[in-house]
Amino acid sequence: MRARLRAEMTDEIKAIARRHLATEGANLSLRAVARDLGVVSSAIYRYFPSRDELLTALILDAYTALGGSVAAAEGAVDRADLTGRFLAICHTVRDWALANPHEYALIYGSPVPGYVAPRDTVPAATRAVTVLGGVIEDATLAGVLRDDDRLPDDAAADVARIGAMIAPSAPLGPLSRALGSWLQLFGFVSFEIFGQLHNTVDVPGPLFAQQMRAQAAYIGLPTT
Amino acid sequence: MRARLRAEMTDEIKAIARRHLATEGANLSLRAVARDLGVVSSAIYRYFPSRDELLTALILDAYTALGGSVAAAEGAVDRADLTGRFLAICHTVRDWALANPHEYALIYGSPVPGYVAPRDTVPAATRAVTVLGGVIEDATLAGVLRDDDRLPDDAAADVARIGAMIAPSAPLGPLSRALGSWLQLFGFVSFEIFGQLHNTVDVPGPLFAQQMRAQAAYIGLPTT
């Protein structure tokens, strides 16, 4: 009962903080949030022990929001359409980032100065890449992937460790290529969100679609 | 004479600011810089009209430092060794980022809240990718690249526009792949610098080398 009021309060604080984040940017002001909430600044500390804790909560929410969007979008695609599932993941990441640029910056941009990611963010953070792993796993089981690459031992160990978590059956070659695609996906989105593409690509959408389609082919997913 | 003292002063401010950036992080304090310089805070404003202007100066320096490192490393490789030149670029970007993580974050991380990149940062920012363009251009002139890909028209236009700036002779297929490599390179480095690889890849060096080597092969640069 009293706990429910408390939960509502923290949710409201997070909602206002998210709104401030969207309009102002990364420098979130506790006092401004308190003002918008019609409360004095010290009252916020009843619910979040520090500003960093508030940010951590927002980061966790952002990870789960992104992960949820990706999982939902990928889940809506016909399971047999492996390339479609892959492209759904890629486009959902980009779309979510474009819709929530500041939250994207919060989780994939430069970390805030003194901040160290708490351990509990890890599962939320890995959710999206796990969905990608599912596609690679299914493609492996469907027998559509070819394993042409030879990886050096040290790199192979890293790829194998990642594969064990997200696509245990996949061979290392396609897995390494999928990992590269993942990096390229976020490289593209980060460049676009952070303005690195200005005066270079004015409408990045088609280029993004082409790049991700090329990645699907490079991984070895069936061309549709 | 008086101008030289002024130049020395601005250089000293920038040096101290860079040092603070390296130790503290992105939240650079003008007053702390002034303290370290043995001067009162308002004196800084004689040399930089605002904190953002100081940051802009540091950003510009960071771009030219990275661009210079990349150009120097690539220039030291035998011109005929196209893959070696490509790999030199990739590894120099990563090495520079690892050596100067906060400056990397300054230019490739989330932009500071109210900040808009001034126009004069563009040439400095494009220096590094221009070096990559040189490699692609030379590879094209050497006739080692194959143009297998068919790009959709809208994406082709973007790729062509970029190609006109950095590698005018290159066909769109390899150019698009090189662009993807560039994005993947910065995707990897950003993930590594920003801690996205923690608890996943503990020693990213070998994986990076393998990924970049794979990219060189994917672009079509001769395997060495």
Added chain:
DNA sequence: CTCTGTCAAGAGCAGTGCTCTCGGTATGCG
């Protein structure tokens, strides 16, 4: 009905970016 735990309010501290004014100094011109 009292007691205890939770809550918001308010004052206050140390720090921030930035502005303005006030003396002092060096430069360049007549």
Added chain:
DNA sequence: CGCATACCGAGAGCACTGCTCTTGACAGAG
């Protein structure tokens, strides 16, 4: 050489920040 101008650093001050601490009010439990 003498003076006016431009520049420079110091200092005070404003509005803001995150955060701490104390105080008083209120609700639920015994």
